Amino acid sequence: NAGVTQTPKFQVLKTGQSMTLQCAQDMNHNSMYWYRQDPGMGLRLIYYSASEGTTDKGEVPNGYNVSRLNKREFSLRLESAAPSQTSVYFCASSGRRNSNQPQHFGDGTRLSIL
Amino acid sequence: AQKITQTQPGMFVQEKEAVTLDCTYDTSDPSYGLFWYKQPSSGEMIFLIYQGSYDQQNATEGRYSLNFQKARKSANLVISASQLGDSAMYFCAMRLQGAQKLVFGQGTRLTINP
Numbered sequence: 001n002a003g004v005t006q007t008p009k010f011q012v013l014k015t016g017q018s019m020t021l022q023c024a025q026d027m028n029h030n031s032m033y034w035y036r037q038d039p040g041m042g043l044r045l046i047y048y049s050a051s052e053g054t055t056d057k058g059e060v061p062n063g064y065n066v067s068r069l070n071k072r073e074f075s076l077r078l079e080s081a082a083p084s085q086t087s088v089y090f091c092a093s094s095g096r097r098n099s100n101q102p103q104h105f106g107d108g109t110r111l112s113i114l
Numbered sequence: 115a116q117k118i119t120q121t122q123p124g125m126f127v128q129e130k131e132a133v134t135l136d137c138t139y140d141t142s143d144p145s146y147g148l149f150w151y152k153q154p155s156s157g158e159m160i161f162l163i164y165q166g167s168y169d170q171q172n173a174t175e176g177r178y179s180l181n182f183q184k185a186r187k188s189a190n191l192v193i194s195a196s197q198l199g200d201s202a203m204y205f206c207a208m209r210l211q212g213a214q215k216l217v218f219g220q221g222t223r224l225t226i227n228p
Contacts, residue, residue: 031214042118042205042218050214058215090159100147100166103216105159
């Protein structure tokens with residue numbers, strides 16, 4: 001079972017470059033999420049999509065955009081990368097909005113901005 | 115506002131011993147879920163166990179159990195008979211009923227010594 005698949009796994013960018021992180025899930029989940037994890041910290045929510053066709057800002061949305069392409073896919077775009085966006089990015093999905101549903105995570109994308 | 119506090123940055127335990135990882139939380143909302151995730155050195159986030167705020171019994175999943183003390187707002191993870199493969203970062207997280215966001219603590223790095 002693939003679960004949540006993120007591409008790429010690693011990326012190095014120069015300041016000002018743009019890129020899109022891809023995420024796809026095969027669990028038929030309605031909700032999808034993008035988090036970032038900085039050293040010594042837990043994950044912080046960047047954006048989420050509660051259902052196909054909707055997206056909303058999370059805790060740290062500045063400098064990012066997202067697209068919920070279809071039920072399976074949720075992409076994160078950095079339009080003009082900055083060194084402060086160096087982080088590990090995780091995509092996650094969950095089945096329902098009830099608080100008892102765990103979010104299932106991809107393996108992460110390690111992004112370095114020089 | 116929601117907050118998760120994990121006060122143990124690192125713990126060292128002998129193999130086969132039981133270990134308790136502390137987690138306290140803060141919310142005024144009566145309906146919420148508490149989650150524990152494991153992050154091995156390979157980086158992926160693995161869901162371990164869930165406890166609902168209205169659950170009468172402590173959650174258990176194999177060698178994992180959750181010591182839930184609602185009045186003290188604590189949700190400690192207990193790992194019985196620790197194994198070398200348990201060495202990892204462990205994150206406690208909370209999600210309010212109807213909310214999308216998982217709020218994470220800063221994590222505890224557990225090292226199991228042979």
